[in-house]
Every structure is written in structure tokens, then in C-alpha cells.
Amino acid sequence: MYGLNDLKSEIKIDGEKVECPVKGCSKKVHRQRKTFKREEIFFCHEHKIYISPSTFEYETEKENLLWTDIQDEQHFNEIKKVKRESRISRDNSEDALTWNVFRFLDKQKILSNFLSQLSGIEINESELILWSYSPSENSAWTLLNKARIEFGETITRGSEPDIIIKTDKVLYFIEAKLNAGNKTKPRDIQIRKKYETGGNELFSKIFKFDYEKIVKEDRRYELMRFWLLGCWIAEKLNLEFEFYSLVKKTRETDIETEFGKHINQSDRRKFARLTWEQIYDYIKTLENTEKQKLMIDYFENKTVGYTNGKLKKAFDF
Numbered sequence: 193m194y195g196l197n198d199l200k201s202e203i204k205i206d207g208e209k210v211e212c213p214v215k216g217c218s219k220k221v222h223r224q225r226k227t228f229k230r231e232e233i234f235f236c237h238e239h240k241i242y243i244s245p246s247t248f249e250y251e252t253e254k255e256n257l258l259w260t261d262i263q264d265e266q267h268f269n270e271i272k273k274v275k276r277e278s279r280i281s282r283d284n285s286e287d288a289l290t291w292n293v294f295r296f297l298d299k300q301k302i303l304s305n306f307l308s309q310l311s312g313i314e315i316n317e318s319e320l321i322l323w324s325y326s327p328s329e330n331s332a333w334t335l336l337n338k339a340r341i342e343f344g345e346t347i348t349r350g351s352e353p354d355i356i357i358k359t360d361k362v363l364y365f366i367e368a369k370l371n372a373g374n375k376t377k378p379r380d381i382q383i384r385k386k387y388e389t390g391g392n393e394l395f396s397k398i399f400k401f402d403y404e405k406i407v408k409e410d411r412r413y414e415l416m417r418f419w420l421l422g423c424w425i426a427e428k429l430n431l432e433f434e435f436y437s438l439v440k441k442t443r444e445t446d447i448e449t450e451f452g453k454h455i456n457q458s459d460r461r462k463f464a465r466l467t468w469e470q471i472y473d474y475i476k477t478l479e480n481t482e483k484q485k486l487m488i489d490y491f492e493n494k495t496v497g498y499t500n501g502k503l504k505k506a507f508d509f
Contacts, residue, residue, distance in 0.1 A: 193256060194239075194248075194283070195493030201503050205245045212236040213248055213498070228282075247497035250281045258292045258490060259299060267327070274332040275323040276352060284496040286370035287323075289506075290354055293471060294320060296487050304359065306474055310466070311434060313361055321356035335428060339421040344386030351417045355438075363431045365422040366466065367414065368438045370506065371496055374447060376414040377407060387417070391424045398423050398456050406454050415451050423461055432459075436466040442508060469507060 194214060204211045205223065212219040214236070222233040224244040234242045240251040250256050257268070257280070268291070272278065280288045297303040297320075304315040319328055326333040332347070333356065340350030355366035367374070388395045388403055398419065399406060407413045419435055426433035437447050444450075448465045455463060472491045478484045494506035 193250075193258075193490075194241075194495075195490070196495055196503070196505060197493055199495060199503055203245075203498060203501050203503075205501050210243055210245050212239060212241070212243060213503070214239045214241075245498065245501070247283050249279075249283065253278070253280045253288075256281050256283070256285065256288045258486060259295045264295065264299075270327075270330065271322055271325040274325045276349075284371055286368050286372065287354075289370055289468070289494070290368045291322070292490060293468070293487070294322065294355060296475075296483065297471075300478075300483065302478065303357065306471070307357065307359060307362070307364065309474065311362060313432075315359045315361060317360045319358045321358065323354060324352050324356070335425050336421070338428075339425050342386070342424065343390035343417075343420060351414075351421055353418050353422075358429070359431075361432060363422065363426040363429060363433050365418050365433070365435045366438050367418060367436070369443070370440070370468075374415055374437055374439075374444060374451070375411040377411045378413050381408050387420060391420075394424055395420060398461070399454055400456060401454055410450075410454070412451055412454060416454070419451075419455055419463065426461065433461040435461075435463045437463075438466045438468065440507060441467040441469045469509075472507065472509070 198215060199213045200215055203213050208223055209220040210223045211217070212221070217236065217239060219236045219238060221236060221243050224234055228244055228249065230242050230249065234244065236243060240255070241248040254260050278287060279285050280291070282288070297306055303320060304318045307315045307318060319326065321333050324332045324336050336356070337347050337350070340347055345351060353365045354368040355364070357364040357366070384403060406416050415437070422433050422435055437444065437451070439447065444465070448463065452463055457463060475484060475487050491507060492509055496504050496506045498504065
């Protein structure tokens with residue numbers, strides 16, 4: 193895995209060629225335009241990456257993952273059976289970041305402790321459900337599929353929260369962003385499915401405004417769906433519901449206010465902003481082990497591609 197210490201701070205880009213971003217490499221490949229392609233003319237054989245002016249992609253997904261032992265590989269392969277889209281081999285992949293960070297918390301059996309500190313509630317048991325895959329069910333989580341159907345979605349194309357954590361007290365939804373933002377809209381605004389009518393018209397109880405205001409005007413389509421489905425599932429489980437927008441600390445600093453104005457929160461359901469840097473700070477407090485050091489190094493050296501030929505750090509430490 194290549195990070196800040198391995199990559200050139202600036203790469204040369206001309207009309208037809210782009211140089212390999214790895215330090216000391218003089219290889220130049222053809223310049224990609226528009227859609228990223230995994231083709232021979234864009235590949236550096238020495239460093240096993242496909243290159244574009246703005247990012248690069250590893251030859252295999254494994255090269256972009258920290259946790260790749262036999263159990264990790266088996267678990268990851270099961271996730272891929274239900275996960276719809278994957279660009280995990282891309283340097284700026286938020287999915288790879290999500291796996292590397294949350295798999296660490298889960299493997300080290302500290303996920304419940306992290307959530308306890310996050311919520312101020314003692315969490316004793318937790319199941320990490322990444323991209324709808326439930327380890328306890330060895331399939332897409334049944335309750336999420338039921339929620340998809342309840343609100344008029346199809347299972348194969350339904351809402352897919354990045355991170356769901358089912359605990360003994362709280363149901364957590366976490367939507368992870370790295371470079372992308374939280375403004376989203378449907379492909380066809382006229383197709384409303386059953387978002388307003390499903391769940392005994394739950395929409396009217398947990399939102400302050402109508403569908404057009406939230407989705408069409410303010411473009412909070414994805415957040416709307418996750419708040420709706422999460423609240424419905426939490427009610428079925430008789431759990432509190434906490435929905436977090438996970439972003440970099442420099443991004444969307446007003447998301448709590450901007451989405452919060454649309455929703456009815458209560459003692460049993462809340463929306464909040466969480467940053468990757470908060471998770472980094474938590475990991476820094478842990479016992480000094482090799483895996484903890486690996487995570488700290490990963491955060492501090494993580495990059496997210498190039499802008500106008502200049503390397504971008506993922507986080508501002």
C-alpha cells in the first residue's frame with residue numbers, strides 16, 4: 193500500500209502522458225480522460241498500479257487493505273456477495289478506508305467501547321454489518337431487506353448503508369464519506385416508491401418537511417432514506433437509533449444543522465456528525481501495539497489522489 197511517504201508530492205502531466213506517482217519511478221503511461229479504465233496502456237508494471245492524472249488503482253483489492261488474513265479474506269468475500277458496488281482497489285476509495293478502520297475496531301474487540309464513548313451509553317454487545325452483510329446471518333441483513341420492501345424498494349437495488357452496527361441498546365447507521373458529499377438526489381424525482389406511505393406513514397412522524405423540500409430542494413435523498421429505514425428498523429428491535437454522517441473534519445461542518453432541520457429527533461433517535469479524525473484520536477488512546485501503530489501510520493500517511501498534479505493528504509494532522 194502506497195502512502196504519503198511513498199508517493200511524489202507532485203507528478204508531471206502533459207497532453208498525452210502521466211508519470212507514475214511512486215517516488216523514484218520514471219515510468220510514464222498514457223493519460224486517461226473521463227472514465228477510469230484498467231487497461232495495459234495505463235499500467236505501471238513495476239508498482240502494479242493503473243494510473244490517471246487524479247488517482248491510481250491497485251492491481252488487486254488486497255493491496256489496498258490492511259486486514260487480509262484468511263478470516264479477513266473469507267469475511268470480505270462474503271460481503272462482496274451482497275455489496276453492489278466496489279472500487280476498493282482505488283487509492284481514494286472510501287470503502288477501503290471504511291474496511292480498514294472498522295474491521296480494526298471489530299477485530300480488536302473494541303467496537304463496543306468506541307460506541308460507548310461516542311454515545312455516552314454503555315454498549316456491551318455489537319455486530320458490525322458492513323454494506324448490509326450480517327455475519328450472524330451470513331447474508332444480507334434480514335431486517336434491512338424487510339425495511340427495503342416496506343418502503344417500496346427492491347432488495348437488489350435498495351438502500352445500502354455503509355455501516356450498520358446492531359448493539360444491545362442502540363442501532364447505529366453510519367454513512368461514510370471521504371471525498372464525496374452528502375448532497376444526493378434520485379435519478380427520477382417522480383419515482384417516490386413508498387417512502388411517504390410505508391411503515392404506517394412513518395415519514396410524517398419523523399420528518400418536519402415534505403418529500404419535495406427534503407429531496408428535490410435540499411438534495412438529502414440518501415440521508416432521508418437512511419433516517420427513514422433506520423428509524424423503522426430500530427422500532428422493530430425496540431432499540432434507540434443513532435445515525436452518523438462520517439466525514440473529514442474539514443468537510444460539511446454544518447451537516448448536523450443542515451440535515452437536522454428536516455428531522456424530528458428525540459431521546460430515542462438522533463442524527464450527528466462524526467469525523468474520521470475523532471476515530472483516529474480514539475485509536476491513539478489505545479494500548480501501544482503493532483496493530484495500533486499500523487492504524488496510526490495508515491491515518492497519518494493516507495492520501496486521496498492528486499489535484500492539478502499535486503498530492504493530497506486525506507487528513508489534516
